[in-house]
Amino acid sequence: MPPAWREDGEGPQTLTGLLPEGFRDRLPPQAEAAAALLRTLLDTVAARGYARVQPPLVEFETGLSGWLMKPASTALLRATDPASGLGLALRPDITGQIARIAATRLADAPRPLRLAYGGPVLRAKGGQLNPAREFLQAGAELIGSDSLAAATEILTMAVAALAAAGVTDISVDLTLPELVATLAADRWPVPCPLADLHAALDAKDAGALPALGATAYAPLLAAAGPAAQALARLRALDLPVAPQLDALESLAAALPGTHVTIDPTERHGFEYHSWLGFSLFGRGPEGAVRGEIGRGGSYAVRHSNGTSEAAVGFSLYVDALVDAGLGITRPRRLFLPHGTPSTTADTLRAQGWATVAALSPTDTPQGCSHVWNGVEAAAL
């Protein structure tokens, strides 16, 4: 490897292996696990008619969230385009880009439009629990409807994709991202700014509600829990969202074998979502997947003619699955001793073997599961 040279020609730079905080290399076998899991998740959605699109990693900021009816709040990692001098942003989420595609290049495509995607997203800041700033996102968006049928298709597909990836003990937390704003606008007006009420509820801080003049909201915090119990408590409050509660009940019923909870005021990560939001959790071979594996819900796509279009979708976070030990397979690699004819190697690869050819007579079969003995593949 040639050394890296300083631009002033003074000699090699000091090289370190350091990466910026929140970024990492994936090595074998985790890098292969990530690729395999992405394939499995996208195969599940492809099997249900979702066609893959591939938006760019970088675009103008407006293209990243301007096509969603409500703004997303994620801090953006930015760059300047040396070619044009214009400001660029790295995508923090692919859903906004799908909204752009649906509203522009595929505006005339028949609805409902079913699109799938997989690729990295980047954030300016890591989270408190997880400092990572780069994530591999895989997802699906159904554009043209946010009906119960559409939401059921999306949510059951997300759960099926996780099951196909080997996730066990899958659980779903359902939320109504617009509930608090709906109630504040009508049934339970508050003297404080809506943002303060949201902050108290997001922090599950019932103690802060009296000072905000918002004690009416305390039962919503207390209602959170397993779906049947939460629905009973919410229905007892006689809220003006009976159809949404019925929809949550149907969604829970569409997921037999999945633990479903309802947290009616949860809005964290659901800034652009409308009537429905959901978070997904589960376990891998190395224990519970840390934090959420994925998230989704309903939202609206903005069109340039001023109209909007309902949509529903989900994104899954492949790194969370890899970190929980999913997708790892023991490599089946066949060592070919020095001098093995290349035609033999071709035949073995055609039979499905990954081959590792010795470069010299002293090479050893490191990293291989089998050795070619001239007749057959012998297990190591």
Ligand SMILES: N[C@@H](Cc1c[nH]c[nH+]1)C(=O)O
């Ligand atoms: N992209 C959102 C989830 C989502 C997909 N579609 C709708 N919502 C997220 O990662 O939080």
